[in-house]
Amino acid sequence: MAGVLTAWFLRQRGAKVLLLEADRLAGGQTRNTTAKITAQHGMIYERLSEQKGELAARQYASANQRAVEAYRRLVRERKIPCEWEDCPAFLYSTQEEDPVRQEAHTAARLGLECSFTLETELPFPVKGAARLEGQARFHPLRFLGALAEELEVFEHSRVIAAEGGALRTERGRVKAEQVVFTTHYPFINVPGLYFLRMHQERSYVLALRGAARLKGMYYGTDPDGVSLRPCGDLLLLGGGKHRTGENSAGGRYRGLEEQAERLFPGASQAAHWSAQDCISIDGVPYIGPYASAAPNWYVATGFGKWGMTGSMVSALLLSGLLTGERDPDGAVFDPGRMDLRASAANLWEDGKQAVKGLCRSAFEPPRAAVEALTPGHGGIVEVEGEKLGVYKTEDGEVFTVSARCPHLGCQVEWNPDEKTWDCPCHGSRFDFHGRLLDGPAQKGL
Numbered sequence: 389m390a391g392v393l394t395a396w397f398l399r400q401r402g403a404k405v406l407l408l409e410a411d412r413l414a415g416g417q418t419r420n421t422t423a424k425i426t427a428q429h430g431m432i433y434e435r436l437s438e439q440k441g442e443l444a445a446r447q448y449a450s451a452n453q454r455a456v457e458a459y460r461r462l463v464r465e466r467k468i469p470c471e472w473e474d475c476p477a478f479l480y481s482t483q484e485e486d487p488v489r490q491e492a493h494t495a496a497r498l499g500l501e502c503s504f505t506l507e508t509e510l511p512f513p514v515k516g517a518a519r520l521e522g523q524a525r526f527h528p529l530r531f532l533g534a535l536a537e538e539l540e541v542f543e544h545s546r547v548i549a550a551e552g553g554a555l556r557t558e559r560g561r562v563k564a565e566q567v568v569f570t571t572h573y574p575f576i577n578v579p580g581l582y583f584l585r586m587h588q589e590r591s592y593v594l595a596l597r598g599a600a601r602l603k604g605m606y607y608g609t610d611p612d613g614v615s616l617r618p619c620g621d622l623l624l625l626g627g628g629k630h631r632t633g634e635n636s637a638g639g640r641y642r643g644l645e646e647q648a649e650r651l652f653p654g655a656s657q658a659a660h661w662s663a664q665d666c667i668s669i670d671g672v673p674y675i676g677p678y679a680s681a682a683p684n685w686y687v688a689t690g691f692g693k694w695g696m697t698g699s700m701v702s703a704l705l706l707s708g709l710l711t712g713e714r715d716p717d718g719a720v721f722d723p724g725r726m727d728l729r730a731s732a733a734n735l736w737e738d739g740k741q742a743v744k745g746l747c748r749s750a751f752e753p754p755r756a757a758v759e760a761l762t763p764g765h766g767g768i769v770e771v772e773g774e775k776l777g778v779y780k781t782e783d784g785e786v787f788t789v790s791a792r793c794p795h796l797g798c799q800v801e802w803n804p805d806e807k808t809w810d811c812p813c814h815g816s817r818f819d820f821h822g823r824l825l826d827g828p829a830q831k832g833l
Contacts, residue, residue, distance in 0.1 A: 389418045389532055389695065390688045391570035393703035396535045401711045406564070407539055408557060410546035410571075414529050416826070417572050420663035421695055422593060422617045422624050424605050425459050426477040426523040427452035428502070429694045431487065431609055432671065433494045439670070442498075444720045448672065449498040451717035455700035456523060463531065470531035471620075474524050476604045478508060480517040483610050492518035510616075511600050512651060525605060525617060528696065548830055550576060553684060566710050568686045569678060570702065573666050573815065575828045579679035580723070583796065583828065586666050586674075586690050588815025591629040592640045592805070595659040599623035599652040614647055622658055625651075632664060633812025638804035662806060664815065664826055666690045674723035675702045676709065686710065687723055758786060766802035766809070766820065777802065777809050777833070779820040789822035789833040800833070809833060 392413070395405045410416075427449060436445035463472045481488045488504065495502035501521040508517050542559075549556040553564045574582045600623060606616040608627075615626035625648055628640035641660055648655055668674060668690035675698075678685035686706055691698030705715045758769050758778055766779035768791050777791045777800055789809060791799050798813035808825060809818045817826040822833035 389414070389421075389528060390691075390699035390702045391568075392532050392535050392539065393699050394568055394570060394688065394706050395539050397703045397707035398710060399539065401707055403711065405539065406562060407541045408545045408547055408555070408562065409541060409543045412543055413536055413541060414532050417664060417695060418528055418532065420593075420661055421528055422615065422626055422663075423525055423528045423696055424477065424523070424607075424615075424617055424694075425456050425525060425696045426520065426605065426694070427456055427500060427697060428477045428479060428495070428518070428520040428523065428607070429692065429697075430607060431479065431491050433498055433500075434487075434491050435671070437494055437498075440672075440720070445494075446498045447717040447720040449495065449500050451701045451705070451715070451721070452694075452697045453500060453522075454717075455697040455704065458700050458704060459526070459531075459696075460524060462535075463526070466534065468531055468534045470534070471527040472524060473526070474522070477520045477523040478517045478604050478606045479609055480508060480510065480514045480606055481609045481613070482512065482514050485516040488516040488518050488609060495520065508606070509600065509602050509604060510606065517606075519604075523605065525619075546830070547571075547575075550685075566684045566686065568688070568706060568710070570688045570699075571827060572664075572689065573826075573828045574678075574687055574689055575830055576678075577796075577828075579681040580687070581679075582674070582687075582689065583814050585669050586814075588632040588826075589629050589665050589667055590632050590635070590640075590662050590803075590806075590810075591626055591665070591693070592644055592662045593624055593626040593660060594641070594644050594648055594657050595619070596623045596625055596648055596652060596655040597621065597658050599625070599648070599655040612647075614644070614651075623652070623655070631812065632815040632817065633801045633803075633810040635803045635805060635810070636801055640805045664817070665693050665695070666815075667692055670725075673698050673701070673721055675705050675721035676718060676723050678723065680724065765804060766807070768799070768802075779807065787820050789818065789820070792833075793829060794831050794833065795827075795829040 395407045398405045492502050492504040505519050545557045547555050555562045602618045608614050617624045673690045675688045678687045688702035705718050761780045764782045769778045777789045779787045793811040795816050800809040800811050803810045816829035818833045824832045
């Protein structure tokens with residue numbers, strides 16, 4: 389979504405734009421989104437006000453609400469059939485009133501149409517909710533498809549190397565005056581050092597039939613809170629988040645199923661899937677120049693759980709920046725920032741995880757023998773003196789891969805919910821054959 393929107397707005401400004409797609413358009417994170425178009429990003433505004441100051445918090449609120457309006461304007465002006473629905477967005481808690489009340493008041497002070505309420509459509513009691521007006525939901529792939537028709541796109545053209553304006557793909561070379569990386573997680577490690585400034589998280593979604601018919605979108609702020617979003621006759625229930633590579637016990641889908649049984653008795657499951665999100669160390673996306681050592685490179689990454697508005701914020705900001713205009717709200721997203729007050733705890737945690745992953749690869753002994761693996765499960769085992777990732781199917785067939793992530797060498801871990809090998813350091817993912825699913829790695833195991 390970020391790539392298509394940025395390319396589209398640049399083209400509207402008269403630029404000649406080529407969009408390079410590693411696989412199929414919208415085949416990555418965009419197809420897994422719950423597609424909430426909202427400036428309400430969890431409990432963010434009180435935190436931003438305290439850690440970064442009133443101006444930065446106001447810039448963040450303004451940029452994201454303008455993103456909501458930009459989507460609305462595009463859909464209406466171009467008559468895009470994408471199941472657009474205007475609706476309010478809610479933050480809710482079943483445990484605490486005061487933090488939600490304070491978040492609502494802070495969001496309102498920053499210019500958002502937000503209010504505290506005890507009234508919701510939810511079929512269970514809440515201690516309080518922050519209601520934000522003027523938000524929306526849509527079908528992201530139908531919206532994206534309409535815009536992509538106007539662009540020059542090369543699919544199956546993964547960029548595997550970049551030097552200045554020269555890009556090398558698997559199918560040929562491209563030269564450009566300016567390059568924008570909207571690759572979810574940047575694969576160029578130096579300059580920029582984004583692998584030191586982000587981690588990735590997975591979360592899980594159930595599509596339910598026969599659940600409550602809601603009009604608004606809801607995001608739970610409690611530790612076990614769930615996300616709720618209507619989609620036609622279905623209700624999307626999301627949660628179960630964890631750092632990528634830290635789910636060896638599994639059970640995330642089962643946990644959501646238990647939530648669904650408790651909250652919506654009698655509902656049935658129509659589908660389930662998972663998504664991956666890049667989390668910056670201070671919770672604010674990186675949008676702007678890639679690095680001072682890489683002139684004419686730009687980046688959009690670290691959207692957290694809010695990729696729809698993050699994509700539009702990026703497109704508006706970058707299309708202006710590349711054509712000589714500066715966005716008044718752009719400073720808060722500057723990729724060159726380093727706010728230790730807002731980032732220290734996450735910077736420490738990200739570094740600790742990377743060291744742990746590297747140490748596992750170098751020093752931790754294998755955990756089992758192939759014979760000891762339960763059918764349907766995977767694990768790190770020793771095969772002929774080599775430490776490998778091994779998956780054994782229900783029929784007893786064995787698949788082996790290197791246990792070392794090709795990105796920076798961390799040891800991958802088995803995710804039983806998805807039957808994938810996930811890197812706990814930087815979030816690359818691979819299927820049990822070793823095929824690449826998610827970057828920043830550029831090749832399979």
